[in-house]
Amino acid sequence: MKQYNADVIVIGSGAAGLAAAIEVKKANLSVLVIERDKELGGITLQCIHNGFGLKEFEEELTGPEYIQRFINQIKELEIPYILNTMVIEISNDKKLYAVNNEDGLIEIKAKAIILAMGCRERTRGAINIPGFRPAGIYTAGQAQRFVNIEGYLPGNTFVILGSGDIGMIMARRLTWEGCKVKAVVEILPYVSGLLRNQVQCLEDYDIPLITSYTVTKIHGRDRVKGVTISKVDRNFDRIIGSDKFIECDTLLLSVGLIPENELTLNAGAELSKNGGPVVDNNLETTIAGIFTCGNVLQVHDLVDLVSAEAKRAGQNAVEYVKNRYDKKSSKKEIIKCLSGENVNYVKPDRINKRDLSKDIIFTLRVNYPDRRVLIQLKDNNNNLIYKRKKIYVIPSEMVELIVNLEKNGIDPKCKSINIEVIPRPEVLIEEE
Amino acid sequence: MIYDVIIIGGGVIGCCIARTLSKYDLKICLLEKEAELASGTTKGNSGVVHAGYAAPREYIKRNLCIRGNKLYTQAAEELNFPFQRIGSFVVALEDSQIKVLEEQRRQGIQDGIPGLEVILDKEKIKYMEPNINDEVVGVLHAPTAGIVSPYEMTFALADNAATNGVKFLLNQKVRRIKHQDYTFTIKTKTQEFKSRNVINAAGLYAARISKLVGLDYFEIMPRRGEYILFDRNALHLNKILFPTPTKVSKGILVCPTLHENTFVGPNAQNITDKKDISTTEAGLKEILEAGRKLVPNLPVRSSIRNFAGLRAVPDTYDFIIDNTDIYGFINIAGILSPGLTSCFAIAEKVVEFLELLGVELKIKEDYNPRRLKPERFKDFSKEELDQKIKEDPSWGRIICRCETIPEKEIINAIHAPVGATTVDGIKFRCRPGMGRCQGGFCRPRVIEILSRELNIPYEEVTKRGEDTNFLIAKTKDLTLKEIEGGTE
Ligand SMILES: Cc1cc2nc3c(=O)[nH]c(=O)nc-3n(C[C@H](O)[C@H](O)[C@H](O)COP(=O)(O)OP(=O)(O)OC[C@H]3O[C@@H](n4cnc5c(N)ncnc54)[C@H](O)[C@@H]3O)c2cc1C
Ligand SMILES: Cc1cc2nc3c(=O)[nH]c(=O)nc-3n(C[C@H](O)[C@H](O)[C@H](O)COP(=O)(O)OP(=O)(O)OC[C@H]3O[C@@H](n4cnc5c(N)ncnc54)[C@H](O)[C@@H]3O)c2cc1C
Numbered sequence: 001m002k003q004y005n006a007d008v009i010v011i012g013s014g015a016a017g018l019a020a021a022i023e024v025k026k027a028n029l030s031v032l033v034i035e036r037d038k039e040l041g042g043i044t045l046q047c048i049h050n051g052f053g054l055k056e057f058e059e060e061l062t063g064p065e066y067i068q069r070f071i072n073q074i075k076e077l078e079i080p081y082i083l084n085t086m087v088i089e090i091s092n093d094k095k096l097y098a099v100n101n102e103d104g105l106i107e108i109k110a111k112a113i114i115l116a117m118g119c120r121e122r123t124r125g126a127i128n129i130p131g132f133r134p135a136g137i138y139t140a141g142q143a144q145r146f147v148n149i150e151g152y153l154p155g156n157t158f159v160i161l162g163s164g165d166i167g168m169i170m171a172r173r174l175t176w177e178g179c180k181v182k183a184v185v186e187i188l189p190y191v192s193g194l195l196r197n198q199v200q201c202l203e204d205y206d207i208p209l210i211t212s213y214t215v216t217k218i219h220g221r222d223r224v225k226g227v228t229i230s231k232v233d234r235n236f237d238r239i240i241g242s243d244k245f246i247e248c249d250t251l252l253l254s255v256g257l258i259p260e261n262e263l264t265l266n267a268g269a270e271l272s273k274n275g276g277p278v279v280d281n282n283l284e285t286t287i288a289g290i291f292t293c294g295n296v297l298q299v300h301d302l303v304d305l306v307s308a309e310a311k312r313a314g315q316n317a318v319e320y321v322k323n324r325y326d327k328k329s330s331k332k333e334i335i336k337c338l339s340g341e342n343v344n345y346v347k348p349d350r351i352n353k354r355d356l357s358k359d360i361i362f363t364l365r366v367n368y369p370d371r372r373v374l375i376q377l378k379d380n381n382n383n384l385i386y387k388r389k390k391i392y393v394i395p396s397e398m399v400e401l402i403v404n405l406e407k408n409g410i411d412p413k414c415k416s417i418n419i420e421v422i423p424r425p426e427v428l429i430e431e432e
Numbered sequence: 433m434i435y436d437v438i439i440i441g442g443g444v445i446g447c448c449i450a451r452t453l454s455k456y457d458l459k460i461c462l463l464e465k466e467a468e469l470a471s472g473t474t475k476g477n478s479g480v481v482h483a484g485y486a487a488p489r490e491y492i493k494r495n496l497c498i499r500g501n502k503l504y505t506q507a508a509e510e511l512n513f514p515f516q517r518i519g520s521f522v523v524a525l526e527d528s529q530i531k532v533l534e535e536q537r538r539q540g541i542q543d544g545i546p547g548l549e550v551i552l553d554k555e556k557i558k559y560m561e562p563n564i565n566d567e568v569v570g571v572l573h574a575p576t577a578g579i580v581s582p583y584e585m586t587f588a589l590a591d592n593a594a595t596n597g598v599k600f601l602l603n604q605k606v607r608r609i610k611h612q613d614y615t616f617t618i619k620t621k622t623q624e625f626k627s628r629n630v631i632n633a634a635g636l637y638a639a640r641i642s643k644l645v646g647l648d649y650f651e652i653m654p655r656r657g658e659y660i661l662f663d664r665n666a667l668h669l670n671k672i673l674f675p676t677p678t679k680v681s682k683g684i685l686v687c688p689t690l691h692e693n694t695f696v697g698p699n700a701q702n703i704t705d706k707k708d709i710s711t712t713e714a715g716l717k718e719i720l721e722a723g724r725k726l727v728p729n730l731p732v733r734s735s736i737r738n739f740a741g742l743r744a745v746p747d748t749y750d751f752i753i754d755n756t757d758i759y760g761f762i763n764i765a766g767i768l769s770p771g772l773t774s775c776f777a778i779a780e781k782v783v784e785f786l787e788l789l790g791v792e793l794k795i796k797e798d799y800n801p802r803r804l805k806p807e808r809f810k811d812f813s814k815e816e817l818d819q820k821i822k823e824d825p826s827w828g829r830i831i832c833r834c835e836t837i838p839e840k841e842i843i844n845a846i847h848a849p850v851g852a853t854t855v856d857g858i859k860f861r862c863r864p865g866m867g868r869c870q871g872g873f874c875r876p877r878v879i880e881i882l883s884r885e886l887n888i889p890y891e892e893v894t895k896r897g898e899d900t901n902f903l904i905a906k907t908k909d910l911t912l913k914e915i916e917g918g919t920e
Contacts, residue, residue, distance in 0.1 A: 001818050036830065086830045097814065099838075101825030105818035128660065128738055130711040135895035135902055142875065150876060152890070154902070221707055222899040238713065262834075 002103040006032040007321050009110040011087050014042020015303045016294020016310040017116035018070040023314025025077045033081035041067040046148045055304035090267035111325045112289045112317040119257040119295040131218030140166040140254040155250025159227050160184045161215045165193035167254025172201035181207050182246050185229050187214040193396050257299045274345035281348045281360045282316040291317045340420030342366045362401040369394040372424045379414035434626045435459045440606050441633035443474040444775050445767050447589040452779035454596035457794045465605035467897025468857040469590050470583040472635045476741020479582045482770040483574035485540035491750045496774035503776035512805035513588040514690040520577035520672035524570045529676040533572040547575040561671045563727045581690050583860045592803040594849035609644040629760040636706045636744045638765035645758050654706045654742040657698025658715040664692045666734035673726045684722035696723035711738045743768045755785040809838050832864030832874040846885045856896040
């Protein structure tokens, strides 16, 4: 059995994995990146549209251009990586097992591990669309891969279910290829992706966007022949009599992403309700020395945020290897972070009491759009710790808060803090 | 060439008959209209090997089921298909239902069903199946009931039959049968076959096949059953859970699968279209509601797939197992539930019929009843795995991440005795695309491997045969066409 050793192992070579590995190497620790695909880069490789890097490089790049900058650094810093290699197991003493077709089974020992496995798309089954199961149903990302990487068109006439970013980007991409996109159908009363994509991908190409509708039946036995769409009420129940038939030969699904956490579970770490691992403010999972970042932790809308988060994970893994590895772990005292009103989830899930003097980065998503809101942090005794105004919030945009809890006078004895996004009580003229 | 036996239909019944007859020195051929075996009812059912207490005594299916259940032990051992006798509960939620269970037990024991017992001790019931509804008042426990993967079993039967000389021909829809001088001439779109004996195991289309030789004495109507499948690890059931039966049906069950998933279903809808395996909104609601009565914490959010199967319901409501008036023509029709359970017993009947027809049944010297278990990545120890990959690197190339399926398993499925030729064929043989992502990532890879191994172009790879192509064109083709059109 082939064996490797490294201070830090990074699983996944997407935007997250690469940025984390670079930080580790810069601190002069040994690092190894493991990637199951045949090249470095992850999902960005198939995102040939632009819109990447506005924050990180203050330039508008395509996905492959963006990631190439990181790949170049990996090469310059001579960071070792192995491709075509899938990690299949993580044991509790931080031994990893991976397979590839050259070395067979590989055993890797590490002091710290960074999980950066990305996410996968939700499928039809996850949303239970009734009807036949013909050929011609794809997830948007699958279609993106076919068109942009393999060079095949998955159909001629399309209906896209879900107005997520990938769906909207594919609507435009397919139109460019000469396909007809009949409609983008969204169950919510508003678009679930970014506004900029709604304008640049749908409106500019006259692609109809039908909100508060969903696909209620798939027609065609062998190949998709069309879909029935129906209007839904507030509870997402079909409104009788609202059915419309749209003819198409392909249905694309852009109905959300799920963090890819089989390995995380396998390692024995806990998951939270957003599907990502439970982490503390250092992006450390419930297992000491296992860190995580990128879409495997929470689905990000911007790659720049992934890179920034990953740098922190890399730095924290370094801190762990240098200061805490080998030491008996003293029981951590923590404060839990809870999702309150209109908060779908919040990261981190917990804060180490010893870090109260540091700036803590909170990321959260809301459940529904709202305007003129107040984002509040309160402790379990209902003491207000922090508040911030925001003009609007929408589920498709992750909200980031940087808060120094000590400076804001947190009671260090509190057990939890509750984060809520509430309508602003008074109408204010001035904005944030 | 004249065959001794031609079997029409490659479902579990046809394949089980093929495998049972492959023991004898006979020339046998099986014709299936679809591109893959197990494409009909065999693909969409509950996969429960029933204990046999359910059907009324006047039906032949009752005894065939009881006998069939017994025959599973040896068959599963010889053919190495996954099968587990996990036992079933018929669940009573009201005191009045207990007497139904008592009566099923009494009759079942008389008819030789082992181990039937009515349990009224709630604590014991909860211990045996912690997920059961708290309102349970009693259960009928049938320890011999089991679960099987119907299509994996069908492939095992077919592969073993093929190894023993049975010819399997796919994409051969029987359209005409001529009967003359004790010989049947069977016509499909492209070919003609001759045989002394014909076994009609055409499932939903068995009445149509029977009419081809002028035997018009039954009809078959489709009755649809819908299902929802839940993600692995979402719920762990120990037992197959049935509600107490009513006059109409055995009801909607909640059941674990051999791949650690759980499903709920089926309902029962009489329909007219024999191809309508679509699911409906109302139906999915109905089964969820029914399932919740047995298991209140059904993991609704973890559903990964819904599907439906069609029961082939004959107007007699019982199996039609006839050595017909047309010499050499055997009808195995109307094989509704518990047909899967009964298949080995049905095959025994066919052997009896052939004996009566004077067919010489000499056991082949080189008959091999065993089929080796397909090698699976997941079954290997770390050392074995390392060794395997060194011998053949395609063991180390993981194609399906959700189920951890390497390229080698897919190649093996393609080159099995009755190999897969379509993406669904691969999926049903070795599960890539069956997991959480339902093929999101691996489908392009599987298409690539099929195209390479079968030596056909990428665009010709289908989901499940004719007219189910995946991909329409290379990028730029459509735009080019438009430009060409514009210059004309
Ligand atoms: C289709 C799409 C379009 C987007 N468009 C934009 C945009 O326009 N602008 C923008 O800023 N952001 C965009 N984003 C968001 C951003 O690009 C992603 O959030 C970011 O790239 C995710 O990076 P990641 O490293 O977390 O995940 P990934 O890039 O998915 O990387 C994960 C890597 O881990 C590997 N892996 C997983 N499991 C294993 C294992 N067991 N063993 C070995 N390797 C493994 C995978 O193969 C993969 O390479 C888009 C995202 C998607 C999906
Ligand atoms: C919802 C549901 C749940 C069930 N649950 C259970 C259960 O839990 N336990 C149990 O024991 N049984 C169960 N059953 C019953 C069981 O599934 C069937 O008895 C069994 O699958 C029947 O197999 P078959 O081979 O007769 O039919 P099929 O699998 O339908 O096979 C018939 C084959 O014949 C082919 N064919 C048809 N016409 C032609 C032609 N002209 N030329 C060539 N080929 C042709 C078809 O393509 C098909 O492949 C269930 C059935 C349903 C629908």
